[in-house]
Amino acid sequence: MSEGIFVTLPDQVQVTYKGRVFNVLDEGMGGRDPEVLDALAGSGYPDIGTTIPTPEPSDQGEKSEPVVRPKHICPGFDGEPYSATCGTFEKALVCPEGPTHFYKVIPHFCKKPGCPICKGAWAARATDRALSLIMGLILALKVTFRPRHVVFSPPGITHPEDPVQACRDVLEAFGKVVDHVFLSGLQALALVVHPYRFRKGMREEARREMKAEAFKGNPYEYVLSRRDWGRYLYLSPHIHAITLGAFIPSDQFERETGWIYRNLGIRKSVPGTIYYLLTHTWVKDNPKALRYWKAFSTRNLGCTKTVEEVTKKCPVCQEEVRVVGRDEDFQDLHNAPRYWARVEIRTYWVRYHGPDRPGQHLLGGPLGPPGGLHAP
Numbered sequence: 001m002s003e004g005i006f007v008t009l010p011d012q013v014q015v016t017y018k019g020r021v022f023n024v025l026d027e028g029m030g031g032r033d034p035e036v037l038d039a040l041a042g043s044g045y046p047d048i049g050t051t052i053p054t055p056e057p058s059d060q061g062e063k064s065e066p067v068v069r070p071k072h073i074c075p076g077f078d079g080e081p082y083s084a085t086c087g088t089f090e091k092a093l094v095c096p097e098g099p100t101h102f103y104k105v106i107p108h109f110c111k112k113p114g115c116p117i118c119k120g121a122w123a124a125r126a127t128d129r130a131l132s133l134i135m136g137l138i139l140a141l142k143v144t145f146r147p148r149h150v151v152f153s154p155p156g157i158t159h160p161e162d163p164v165q166a167c168r169d170v171l172e173a174f175g176k177v178v179d180h181v182f183l184s185g186l187q188a189l190a191l192v193v194h195p196y197r198f199r200k201g202m203r204e205e206a207r208r209e210m211k212a213e214a215f216k217g218n219p220y221e222y223v224l225s226r227r228d229w230g231r232y233l234y235l236s237p238h239i240h241a242i243t244l245g246a247f248i249p250s251d252q253f254e255r256e257t258g259w260i261y262r263n264l265g266i267r268k269s270v271p272g273t274i275y276y277l278l279t280h281t282w283v284k285d286n287p288k289a290l291r292y293w294k295a296f297s298t299r300n301l302g303c304t305k306t307v308e309e310v311t312k313k314c315p316v317c318q319e320e321v322r323v324v325g326r327d328e329d330f331q332d333l334h335n336a337p338r339y340w341a342r343v344e345i346r347t348y349w350v351r352y353h354g355p356d357r358p359g360q361h362l363l364g365g366p367l368g369p370p371g372g373l374h375a376p
Helices: 034-041 119-141 163-183 202-213 219-224 250-257 270-278
Strands: 002-004 007-009 012-017 020-025 052-054 089-094 103-107 148-153 186-198 233-245 260-266 291-294 301-311 322-325 340-350
Touching (some): 119 301, 163 250, 163 291, 202 219, 233 270, 250 260
Antiparallel strands (some): 002 052, 007 012, 089 103, 148 233, 301 340
């Protein structure tokens, strides 16, 4: 096995940069000039100088196929829509008195995180669930705590050649030090793992390019939509968390665990923060992009769900809105079916674990059943 970016001959590595082709001898991948290094940095690899195995040419003397540029592991990683109908017209909501009163198109979304078209719908849906759980706990406990945004960074990373395994290792390592977090008074944690960080100065460059292209979104969304995303980002798995409770001093936490945390403070918009975090979190081969620990976990927080079907009314004339499908045509919109929305109502309650857990407190309140807010 030889190593390289695009291997065209057993002893050469070919890199295209700004329309020019560089061929360098594959001798430990060393001795490259700065332009070649720049090309490698923009080729989508996690870091400059990272190499991957490439099959040797066959015995018949044929050249090996170029190595496929590795994809990122964030939302939209597949690069292609899951379905030809993703993002296309599915149905429309319209006032029976005419579209001048009310008209809204509802596209089809597969809601899969890997789909580059539907990743936003997936993030919005996950944000709704997370916000319901976080605010449900706060209301159930009748506390005035406001969620804080905290970043936890490990002392180092493993498997730099495998971003998915590197994220798994960081999550596992955090599980071993999380007791220090909870012993400090932190009682609830909703976390995501972010695989990448911006290279120095590249966030500002991305913002300038976003402005020039009138791109709507955050810098991570913009960069991850580009083929040369590796020029902007490097592999550095870390954890972002929405938290409730107190912390031990950061220097003490670092001495005891080796980890560093940064408290970004109270969030002005909790749903906005959650959605932002989900736009560039680790989702490939990760069934739980958003994890809930301690008081947020289902072991400590119960949920009862009820579903209601309600109609939507036109904001102008208060008529019930009609729904028109892809291939439907009505001469009179009053004959179209009414639109019924399924509304899921979630009621949360803190589980009572009984007297066998003396001294256990949750956000300053005992884990008992005061006033019927907790299940008996």
